[in-house]
Amino acid sequence: MKSVELAPGVHWVGAIDWNLREYHGYTLPGTTYNAYLVRGEKTALIDGAYHGFEKEVLGRIRSVCDPAEIDCIVVNHIEMDHSGTLPEFVRRMPGTPIYCTERAKAGLARHYDTTGWEIRVVRSGDTLDLGGKTLTFLEAPMLHWPDSMFTYLGEDAILFPNDAFGQHVASAARFDDELGIDAAMAHAKKFFANLIIPLAPKVLKKLDEVGKLGIDIRMIAPSHGIIWRSHAAEILKAYTDWSHGVSKDKVTIVYDTMHGSTTMLAKAIAEGVMAEGVDLRVCLLRDGRYEGTHRSDIVTEILDSKALLVGSPTLQDEVLPTVAGFLSYLRGLQPGRLTAKKIGCGFGSHGGMGGAVARIEEALKEAGIEVIDGGFHVNYRPDEDELTRAYELGRRVAQEIRAR
Ligand SMILES: Cc1cc2nc3c(=O)[nH]c(=O)nc-3n(C[C@H](O)[C@H](O)[C@H](O)COP(=O)(O)O)c2cc1C
Numbered sequence: 001m002k003s004v005e006l007a008p009g010v011h012w013v014g015a016i017d018w019n020l021r022e023y024h025g026y027t028l029p030g031t032t033y034n035a036y037l038v039r040g041e042k043t044a045l046i047d048g049a050y051h052g053f054e055k056e057v058l059g060r061i062r063s064v065c066d067p068a069e070i071d072c073i074v075v076n077h078i079e080m081d082h083s084g085t086l087p088e089f090v091r092r093m094p095g096t097p098i099y100c101t102e103r104a105k106a107g108l109a110r111h112y113d114t115t116g117w118e119i120r121v122v123r124s125g126d127t128l129d130l131g132g133k134t135l136t137f138l139e140a141p142m143l144h145w146p147d148s149m150f151t152y153l154g155e156d157a158i159l160f161p162n163d164a165f166g167q168h169v170a171s172a173a174r175f176d177d178e179l180g181i182d183a184a185m186a187h188a189k190k191f192f193a194n195l196i197i198p199l200a201p202k203v204l205k206k207l208d209e210v211g212k213l214g215i216d217i218r219m220i221a222p223s224h225g226i227i228w229r230s231h232a233a234e235i236l237k238a239y240t241d242w243s244h245g246v247s248k249d250k251v252t253i254v255y256d257t258m259h260g261s262t263t264m265l266a267k268a269i270a271e272g273v274m275a276e277g278v279d280l281r282v283c284l285l286r287d288g289r290y291e292g293t294h295r296s297d298i299v300t301e302i303l304d305s306k307a308l309l310v311g312s313p314t315l316q317d318e319v320l321p322t323v324a325g326f327l328s329y330l331r332g333l334q335p336g337r338l339t340a341k342k343i344g345c346g347f348g349s350h351g352g353m354g355g356a357v358a359r360i361e362e363a364l365k366e367a368g369i370e371v372i373d374g375g376f377h378v379n380y381r382p383d384e385d386e387l388t389r390a391y392e393l394g395r396r397v398a399q400e401i402r403a404r
Helices: 054-062 086-092 102-112 181-213 232-244 261-277 295-303 321-333 356-366 384-403
Strands: 005-008 010-012 014-016 029-031 036-039 041-045 073-075 098-100 119-121 127-129 134-139 147-153 159-160 250-255 280-282 307-311 343-350 376-379
Touching: 010 343, 014 054, 029 261, 073 147, 098 102, 098 321, 098 376, 102 119, 134 261, 181 232, 181 295, 181 321, 250 261, 250 321, 250 384, 261 280, 261 307, 261 343, 261 384, 280 295, 307 356, 321 356, 343 356, 343 384, 356 376, 376 384
Parallel strands: 041 073, 073 098, 098 119, 250 280, 250 307, 307 343, 343 376
Antiparallel strands: 005 010, 010 036, 014 029, 036 041, 127 134, 134 147, 147 159
């Protein structure tokens, strides 16, 4: 097992979960659980990994020092993908002080039997002097759990922000310049779209707070994925842009169908959007017969789209289950919390009663999307006139976003 040096006395000692393909509703090509050793006169371990990765992390630590030499453990976030190794580490290193926030202390006790654990609560601005290396703590509540905090290593200007700026990717690359900036940004964007969107106002506030501290950030070492060594400024800017909802003139159409009528509408709308020269993604939700686009990839497309059109036929007075699942996921992510608001509308086919389009538009509003155009629905197969009206809807949406 090898560690990877970030700076003299600072090592990555994390674990690679090569085969993880799904995590809280999000598809991923594996991930890493990043833990770091910081060695001054004393040695600190920052974060950990999921239960089951103890041997891997300990093996990497051993390539730097005897685990018995660890003087303290920093828990930036209690979620089990970072704290799962903690019980075993405490068992092996009894009495080792654990530094975390007040809420983390309470949360750890809800996950593990913390009897006898030496937990020391820290607050923003508190420091831990390791002798030649100084850790400063910054509470970051709800980025992304109540217990979250960032740790800053002043001497090397390295920020350990746990999940913030992370990405789910399993690779031999440990650094942004090794993976390539385009791939690193693409993974970071998907992570932001699936986890961070509802926290956008908090991200902007925290970035402002960090900016006012005037600290130098040369490297950002998150708890998942690659370490931002050459492109720290770019990922900071990307987080600012994504939180502000900086978007392209781009429309995302998401739909599912039983017999193809809603597909006909989606395609006619798409033609209208393209006729206006606006960028477009058309995403079929998985319905078992076709390999559709997964909701976690769809929300990544929505992040930088200005408009979202959602289509479904009516099924028992409802939307199709695939569409319902997508809308539920979208409501949770709350794209309305991004500074720039998105526009949207519903469309679909029905057998006379309808209902799906109204449900879609209700859900879009609840997600914070401004609903325009009052919904577009047809009875059974759309005729030529209805397809022309669908095409015109596409044109109108494209014109509207260009005008904004
Ligand atoms: C099981 C089932 C339930 C349906 N329930 C409704 C309904 O509650 N209200 C309605 O207006 N149409 C209902 N329909 C009719 C469909 O909405 C209609 O066939 C529509 O054109 C299908 O669109 P698609 O071709 O995009 O799948 C139902 C159809 C099926 C197969």
